[in-house]
Amino acid sequence: MIPVIVKKSGINPEIKCNQITKEARRAFVELLKGFELSISAFRPIEEAIVTSGGVKVSEINPKTMQSKLTNRLYFAGEVIDVDAYTGGFNLQIAFCTGRLAANSIKKQGGL
Numbered sequence: 001m002i003p004v005i006v007k008k009s010g011i012n013p014e015i016k017c018n019q020i021t022k023e024a025r026r027a028f029v030e031l032l033k034g035f036e037l038s039i040s041a042f043r044p045i046e047e048a049i050v051t052s053g054g055v056k057v058s059e060i061n062p063k064t065m066q067s068k069l070t071n072r073l074y075f076a077g078e079v080i081d082v083d084a085y086t087g088g089f090n091l092q093i094a095f096c097t098g099r100l101a102a103n104s105i106k107k108q109g110g111l
């Protein structure tokens with residue numbers, strides 16, 4: 001992003017920071033804050049990280065992960081309609097719901 005923004009700003013990349021005028025710095029901030037991007041296409045499905053959609057959370061008991069509609073049916077991870085930014089959140093969802101579902105199944109004496 002740095003070369004793109006510097007070029008768009010019109011600021012000479014060779015000059016030192018303290019040589020950039022106050023007006024140019026203000027314009028630079030405006031440029032960064034108002035920077036617009038047009039989406040031209042989606043990345044290929046092979047690069048997809050998480051799936052939106054799935055079993056509604058309102059249909060799952062959050063204390064056990066058991067379906068509210070079907071007895072002895074449990075859900076965990078991607079199959080649930082939850083998705084988060086990348087950074088470990090989706091894995092955390094999978095681990096936590098998986099553990100809770102497994103413990104709940106064990107408590108009720110198996111499937």
Ligand SMILES: Cc1cc2nc3c(=O)[nH]c(=O)nc-3n(C[C@H](O)[C@H](O)[C@H](O)COP(=O)(O)OP(=O)(O)OC[C@H]3O[C@@H](n4cnc5c(N)ncnc54)[C@H](O)[C@@H]3O)c2cc1C
Pocket residue numbers: 047048049050076077078079086087088089090091092094
């Ligand atoms: C490329 C990529 C990068 C990612 N990076 C991140 C990240 O950085 N941070 C993050 O938090 N999340 C990331 N995720 C998302 C995260 O990996 C998933 O949300 C998480 O692994 C979901 O776990 P899960 O157990 O629900 O499903 P999965 O990990 O998809 O496990 C489902 C398993 O079920 C098996 N299976 C499917 N059908 C059947 C069947 N009929 N019978 C038996 N087994 C079956 C599959 O083979 C698979 O092993 C990434 C995902 C991808 C694809």
